[in-house]
Amino acid sequence: MFLLPFQGNPVLAAVYLVLGVAVAALASLYLTTRRPRLNFPIVGDPDATDCRDALVEGAILYPDQPWVLPLQDPMVILPHSAVSEIKSLPEKQMSLNKELYVRFLGRYTLLGQDDDEMVSVIKHDLYRSLSDVFDNVLVDEAIYGVAASVGACKDWTPLAPFNVTARIITMLNGRTFVGLPLSRNEDWIHSTIAFTTEGDIVAQSLRPYPSLIRPVVAPFLPAVRSLKKHQALVSKKTQPLIEAHFARSASEKKDPNQSGRLLSWLLGKYKNGTSPNRIAKDYLLSSAASIPIPASLLTHILFELGKRPEYVEPLRLELRAAVEKNGGKFSYNCLGSLDKMDSFIKETQRLNSHGLIMMTRRTTAKFTMSDGTVIPKDVSVGVSNYGLNMSPTIHENPEEFRGFRFSDLRQSKPGVGARTQFVSTGLDNLNWGYGNHACPGRHFAAAEIKLTLAYLLSNYDLKLGDDGRPDNMIFGLLVVPNPFAKLLFKRRAPIAGLEL
């Protein structure tokens, strides 16, 4: 019989085990740090947590050529002119999913895993039915969500706006995606929000380990276990809905009042059936895209309104006029009349965009740019969004917050209309991305944000606390509002047609 050298000797076995792990760690370290050689200049401090200075410096030093931002996983910053070259490239050339999977450790966080069915449902079904979903599902849920999340506030009441907006957005999404009663289930709401915020903690806690070691370490990390728990809960709670869907007749499935339309559209894509785990994954991936970013933007909007109370009355006047014009009722029809609100939201996004870098992709094949520059395979690339949002050639006095910048522009320069809407995408506006991956949920997001803001403005006064408008928090490429900072809310007499 073949005998292993340590058999029967526990001390030797332990030595072999330690040696084995060390060799695996070294091999893994070698493999993970063995990156394609990048012959581009490096700009910025590898230890900086805020890359804005590097983006400004890089744009001055190398406006027309790629340079490297020395993140832990370095990123090649491409010149703005590259946007039109990369915007429509297929996954086999440049991949958004691969970038997400590698940068955010998708094996553990799910990010970057395949969710084509869900993307298609958001891009096509949800977009086509938006006005119907808005009037029959979202308005009712906004009334419930705002009242339940902000509360009575008879006197000035301090609340952390991110908690409020994340709950409201989660309820609006949930009502559209899975319907009542599940969408208001507290465990469901908690797990959905927690999944989207804890993913980053998982990525951060696992990133320092070499990739071969991560599967060994991961099961012991509390953050990873917690993420798995949320996944399991969503999977368990979705199962009866999936069974009910497949048991319903074709005519029942077409019922416009049927709850949880998005789930129904999604299940329609899985003609040969699917599993609760797969649906949970689709749902959680879409939640990662559709909860933190709109909730953060709404939070920034509330902070900006607290800082600039002079905008509140003009926005309320516009709301009142829109509702009156629409027969005293707030519905999807009103959104087209909310020109100032659209501008205020877009200006807030411009100065607080969640991404300092956009068009982030990973090359899945060698890529030769039109000027002959070669980007090797397996390289992370992106374009400075901060540079565009702060560009004086695109925005007059870019440092200045002008809430009605875009509505004024639309008035004074007829013809710029479509390009300056909040939902517009373009070469000069990457806040939603651009090209084949441009955010497919942006029309839905804009509708949710306007709806929530309308009910908040109508029913509450708000003001900043003594500490003023809190600074944003910057983590590498990401900008988030301070989730702990508070705003004060107080109930007011509502605008007719926008009561809670």
Ligand code: HEM
């Ligand atoms: C203010 C809110 C939002 C912002 C600023 C935003 C922004 C973005 C950006 C920048 C991208 C990447 C585009 C690219 O790299 O070219 C993206 C992708 C995506 N977004 Fe959004 N998003 C928002 C809300 C939403 C919502 C509400 C949904 C779902 C209903 C959603 C679903 C998605 C999906 C599925 C993708 C991936 C698209 C693909 O793989 O092709 N987003 N979003």
